Amino acid sequence: MQPGETGCDATLDDAQPRFENTAARFRAWHHQRMEESLERISRELGFTLDAGALARLMLLRGLWLAQGRAINLIGASSDAELLGHIGDGIATVVCASGLLTLDASTAWLDVGSGGGLPGLIVAALTPVRLTLVEPRQRRAAFLEFALATIGNKSEVLRARLGDATWDKYRMERMKTPGEVGFSVASARAVFAPEEWLGIGEKLVINGGVVIAHLRPGQLDVSGVVATSAVEWQRSRIGAFRVR
Numbered sequence: 001m002q003p004g005e006t007g008c009d010a011t012l013d014d015a016q017p018r019f020e021n022t023a024a025r026f027r028a029w030h031h032q033r034m035e036e037s038l039e040r041i042s043r044e045l046g047f048t049l050d051a052g053a054l055a056r057l058m059l060l061r062g063l064w065l066a067q068g069r070a071i072n073l074i075g076a077s078s079d080a081e082l083l084g085h086i087g088d089g090i091a092t093v094v095c096a097s098g099l100l101t102l103d104a105s106t107a108w109l110d111v112g113s114g115g116g117l118p119g120l121i122v123a124a125l126t127p128v129r130l131t132l133v134e135p136r137q138r139r140a141a142f143l144e145f146a147l148a149t150i151g152n153k154s155e156v157l158r159a160r161l162g163d164a165t166w167d168k169y170r171m172e173r174m175k176t177p178g179e180v181g182f183s184v185a186s187a188r189a190v191f192a193p194e195e196w197l198g199i200g201e202k203l204v205i206n207g208g209v210v211i212a213h214l215r216p217g218q219l220d221v222s223g224v225v226a227t228s229a230v231e232w233q234r235s236r237i238g239a240f241r242v243r
Contacts, residue, residue, distance in 0.1 A: 034061060034079045041087045045094050045230065047125075056124035056150040057086060063146050064115070071138045073115030084233055088188075089121025091232035092211055095239045096184050098228035099209050102126040109182040109203055111161060112190035114139055116146055119186075123152040128184070130154035133161065161199065186211040193221045193238075201242045210240045 038057055042049035049057075061082055069077055076082045096102060106128040110119035113132040120143070123130050132147075134140045135158060143156045159165035173179050185200040185208070193212045200210035212221060214236040219225060226238030 030079060031058070034058065034083075037079070037083055038086065041083065042090055045087070045091050045232070047090055047094050049090075049125075053125050057121070059150050060116070060120055060124060060146060061086070063142075063149060067142060068115065071142060073139065073142065074117055085117050086121060088232055088235065088237070089118035090125065091230045091237050092118040092186060092188075093122055093125050095228055095230040095237045096186075096209055096211060098230075099239050099241060100183060102128050102184075104129065106184065107131070107179075107182045108184040108186070109133065111185065111187040111203075113143055113156075114189075116143055117188055119143070120146050120150075122186075123147060123154055124150055131182075132156045133159055133166070135160045135163075181205040181208070183208045184211065185209075188213055193218075197221045197224065197240060201240070204242050206243060208242045210242060212238050212240065214238050 035054060035058060038054060039049055061079070064074060064076065064082060065079075068074055074082075074085055076085055093102065096108075100106060102108075104127045106126075108122055108128045108130045110122065110130065111133045113119040113134040114136075116132075119130060119132045122128060130152070132143050132154065134143060134156060137158065140156050140158045147154055147156070157165070157169055159169065182204045185203045187196050187200070190196070191199065193214055196212050197210055200212070204210060209227075212226075214221070214226070214229075216231070216234055216236055218236055218238075221238070221240070224240060227241040228239040230237045
């Protein structure tokens, strides 16, 4: 004990490293539990989650937990709440992959991306060329930061469907050599399924796929039956082939 120190001071100094070590072990335990949960969900959905994809999901998990409440991203503030959202994103990828090969030649449009569901999950799990459409500045900035964090060069478009920015983007895209249009279009919690299917089929190429979130047990949208479907918790994700 140094001159002038009390016994209480020495006890507090000794306790600090022990507290920090305990906190670090607790964080490591939560990290491992989350990884195990993501691997389990992927197995249940029939998706092969490699080490790189798992690492990217964990990076996104950290961002959502750190910034989710501050800018009201996805309404989840714990690992338990995040699992449902991430599982939904994995199920979306599984649903689309039932109809298309998701590779670097695939152009995927995600409308109303918000906090990144399912868009950022798609970016973490696949090599597709992704366009995230989000009009709100803070959320768009988060999407850009999240993509950079996981090393993905997909683009974020600050726009709404039908506004001047979107129309200009579509015209420029049509003029770009080699661009043939979007192969997949998704929009989670933005439109009713009936409305989205009508919008989405105008956004993808012939043979492309529109992803819609349906009610549990729902088999069709306005009489159109999903070509591929995956059940996840309280929702059914349907993929509709456009002809």
